[in-house]
Amino acid sequence: MNQGWQNLQFSPLLDVGILQILAVACLASVILFTIFKLRGTVWRAVVMVLVLLTLLAPQFTDRESEKLSDIVLVLVDRSASQRIADRPAQTDMAIEELRNTFADNPSVELRFEDVSGEADTRMFAVLDRLLGGLPRERLGGVMMITDGQVHDVPNSLDLDAPLHVLISGGRDERDRRLVIRQSADYGIVGKNADFMIEAIDPQLAQGTPIPVQMLLEDGTESNLILPANEQQRVTIPVPHAGSVLAELRMDTLADETDKANNRLILETTGVRDRLRVLLLSGEPHPGERAWRNLLRADPGVDLVHFTILRPPEKGDDTPINELALIPFPIRDLFEVRLRQFDLIIFDRYQMRGVLPPHYLEKVVDFVRWGGAALVVAGPEYVGIDGLSSTALNDLMPAVPTGRVVEQPFVPRVNQAGRLHPVTTAIAGSPSTPPKWGHWYRQIETRVSDPDAMTLLTGVDDMPLLTMQRVEEGRVAMLSSDQMWLWQRGHDGGGPVAELLRRLSHWLMKEPALDENTVRTERSPDGDSLILNWRKIGAPPETASVINPETGQQINAPFEQLPDQTWQATVPISTRGLIRVRVRDQDNHSQSALHVDRDVLTAETQNTNSTPDLLSSLVDHNNGYIGRIEDGLPDFRHVPKDRVWHGSNWAGFVETNSLKTVIGGITSLLPIPLIALLVGAICLLGWRIESK
Numbered sequence: 095m096n097q098g099w100q101n102l103q104f105s106p107l108l109d110v111g112i113l114q115i116l117a118v119a120c121l122a123s124v125i126l127f128t129i130f131k132l133r134g135t136v137w138r139a140v141v142m143v144l145v146l147l148t149l150l151a152p153q154f155t156d157r158e159s160e161k162l163s164d165i166v167l168v169l170v171d172r173s174a175s176q177r178i179a180d181r182p183a184q185t186d187m188a189i190e191e192l193r194n195t196f197a198d199n200p201s202v203e204l205r206f207e208d209v210s211g212e213a214d215t216r217m218f219a220v221l222d223r224l225l226g227g228l229p230r231e232r233l234g235g236v237m238m239i240t241d242g243q244v245h246d247v248p249n250s251l252d253l254d255a256p257l258h259v260l261i262s263g264g265r266d267e268r269d270r271r272l273v274i275r276q277s278a279d280y281g282i283v284g285k286n287a288d289f290m291i292e293a294i295d296p297q298l299a300q301g302t303p304i305p306v307q308m309l310l311e312d313g314t315e316s317n318l319i320l321p322a323n324e325q326q327r328v329t330i331p332v333p334h335a336g337s338v339l340a341e342l343r344m345d346t347l348a349d350e351t352d353k354a355n356n357r358l359i360l361e362t363t364g365v366r367d368r369l370r371v372l373l374l375s376g377e378p379h380p381g382e383r384a385w386r387n388l389l390r391a392d393p394g395v396d397l398v399h400f401t402i403l404r405p406p407e408k409g410d411d412t413p414i415n416e417l418a419l420i421p422f423p424i425r426d427l428f429e430v431r432l433r434q435f436d437l438i439i440f441d442r443y444q445m446r447g448v449l450p451p452h453y454l455e456k457v458v459d460f461v462r463w464g465g466a467a468l469v470v471a472g473p474e475y476v477g478i479d480g481l482s483s484t485a486l487n488d489l490m491p492a493v494p495t496g497r498v499v500e501q502p503f504v505p506r507v508n509q510a511g512r513l514h515p516v517t518t519a520i521a522g523s524p525s526t527p528p529k530w531g532h533w534y535r536q537i538e539t540r541v542s543d544p545d546a547m548t549l550l551t552g553v554d555d556m557p558l559l560t561m562q563r564v565e566e567g568r569v570a571m572l573s574s575d576q577m578w579l580w581q582r583g584h585d586g587g588g589p590v591a592e593l594l595r596r597l598s599h600w601l602m603k604e605p606a607l608d609e610n611t612v613r614t615e616r617s618p619d620g621d622s623l624i625l626n627w628r629k630i631g632a633p634p635e636t637a638s639v640i641n642p643e644t645g646q647q648i649n650a651p652f653e654q655l656p657d658q659t660w661q662a663t664v665p666i667s668t669r670g671l672i673r674v675r676v677r678d679q680d681n682h683s684q685s686a687l688h689v690d691r692d693v694l695t696a697e698t699q700n701t702n703s704t705p706d707l708l709s710s711l712v713d714h715n716n717g718y719i720g721r722i723e724d725g726l727p728d729f730r731h732v733p734k735d736r737v738w739h740g741s742n743w744a745g746f747v748e749t750n751s752l753k754t755v756i757g758g759i760t761s762l763l764p765i766p767l768i769a770l771l772v773g774a775i776c777l778l779g780w781r782i783e784s785k
Contacts, residue, residue, distance in 0.1 A: 106151060107148075148768045161751075168236075169207050170209065174212050178352060187722070192237070233254070235746040236257045240708075247711065257715035258739065262722050264723055279363065281365070282364075303321060307342070311339055337364075341671035342360065351701045359689055369392075370396045371397050429453075443474075464567050468598070473537070476496050491570070499556075515600070516596045533577075533579060539560070570601055572597075613626045622663050632680040636650070636677055717738065729744055731747075732745035
């Protein structure tokens with residue numbers, strides 16, 4: 095506590111502007127009194143001065159100043175990379191030394207702040223927050239204790255105080271790692287995606303061969319040779335649309351600081367160049383317009399549409415090629431270019447000599463190879479020239495009985511349809527089914543294959559929309575030609591556009607619409623995988639996971655959830671690309687991939703301790719930077735106008751910040767005293783002037 099001093103100040107009782115007006119009026123009055131030589135001018139002037147001074151309220155204030163402590167911010171890196179080797183022990187030793195140095199110095203206040211981070215280390219974001227909450231004139235310095243791997247280093251920093259950094263870890267640490275220098279965000283299905291990869295090992299000469307293993311989605315493995323510390327092109331196949339994954343693994347060394355970054359996830363998104371659809375309409379009718387409008391509105395679809403214009407009742411002998419506006423390129427479509435299509439739609443198609451039967455056998459082969467076919471069946475399907483008497487009928491998921499039912503009905507989504515992505519979005523709730531318009535004709539069919547899936551039902555719960563996977567391809571059958579009624583809005587209409595869009599994209603193998611999808615996620619504690627199986631058909635039995643590090647198979651049972659999906663929890667803490675296989679009670683199996691995309695974060699990409707990232711900021715702020723393993727510097731409290739650091743010491747500045755403590759306030763002209771004095775002067779003046 096320092097001895098205060100008295101300070102004269104004024105606390106006007108009236109507004110300063112009003113006091114100025116009164117002062118001018120008083121001065122003018124005194125001048126007039128003097129000019130006209132009126133008696134009592136002196137007494138009146140004295141009274142005016144006393145009143146004005148009283149209104150100014152002069153007073154003395156007793157002040158005392160107290161020295162404030164200098165604040166030193168100590169930011170302690172507690173991120174994931176700081177838990178490597180003996181870095182925690184080095185950090186704690188530095189903190190203890192700081193505490194001991196200034197334990198008996200009340201003029202230095204140490205404020206410690208831990209900076210945590212599993213994905214990255216953002217020390218300067220924390221520093222900005224702390225600086226915003228303290229008076230900058232009290233800042234004596236900033237100390238950072240870190241391994242140097244800080245991920246938000248600014249271009250410049252002006253503290254007007256020293257920035258000191260203590261680096262944990264050792265200068266001889268070794269951490270080899272795989273890094274993506276150029277990624278492929280998208281890849282064309284059926285082609286390859288190229289990545290630029292660098293295998294970094296500072297202790298190897300540039301170009302030294304490093305063996306790397308690559309694991310693909312289908313479980314195949316291949317061996318690569320990458321040159322050390324050089325970029326190398328790595329190619330992965332893109333077999334399907336959607337997310338495509340691969341993993342690179344580099345051998346780990348016994349003396350590495352961190353082994354997580356020896357593995358690298360390569361991910362791209364497979365996109366189809368263009369989806370090509372062949373639409374064959376047996377005759378002009380309202381339903382074909384629904385398909386044409388839908389497919390033409392999709393910018394990712396190329397549509398080839400042919401309509402047979404000869405009506406069925408026309409029986410003349412005019413050649414087919416003379417009836418067509420353009421020649422029907424049968425051979426070009428069904429022999430040369432067939433496999434360039436993704437989907438073939440037969441819309442109320444009849445065999446009228448336009449398409450020879452052996453070309454339908456090529457369509458069957460096309461589907462088994464990996465294509466897709468959809469049949470929209472009207473009465474002509476079961477007629478004399480109908481597709482039901484061709485090889486295509488054996489491919490369909492539903493077999494017609496030959497009966498055509500003509501009565502009103504409303505399509506309904508059944509239980510399987512509520513689970514399937516094609517129809518789940520339009521199903522509504524079981525208690526309140528959607529109000530759709532009526533259809534009036536349906537081809538009676540029965541499902542003979544247990545693998546076929548019926549999603550919509552019609553008259554007497556007969557199959558209306560049935561789908562099935564056939565080897566590598568997919569087929570579907572819509573057992574009615576009345577969907578155009580929904581498009582016209584008849585009886586309220588229905589979700590025809592959404593239904594047809596989802597159906598066609600399922601046939602063209604859109605991954606988001608796959609049924610029986612197995613989705614994986616990491617448990618909150620990170621020690622397990624949680625598998626969710628949206629299952630249609632036989633109940634699941636087991637889930638199996640192969641540990642990619644040990645090769646051990648881990649099994650877990652499924653249990654059904656309230657939303658009719660199935661869940662299994664597999665205990666495995668290994669991170670990276672993990673293959674999952676599930677099996678149901680009919681012995682059908684399905685595989686999926688789990689990927690831990692956080693295997694490589696900014697925090698684990700490079701774990702070697704380094705002063706390089708922070709050295710320029712430290713130099714700019716006149717601070718000390720050094721490794722803890724070389725010994726801690728001598729911590730000092732130095733004047734602000736002196737040097738703030740040396741080769742073996744780090745100083746925190748004395749800011750000389752003061753806190754003013756206000757004592758008593760003494761009024762120089764107390765109002766009661768002035769009132770008595772003014773009264774006495776007036777009485778004395780009256781007394782003198784009355785003689």
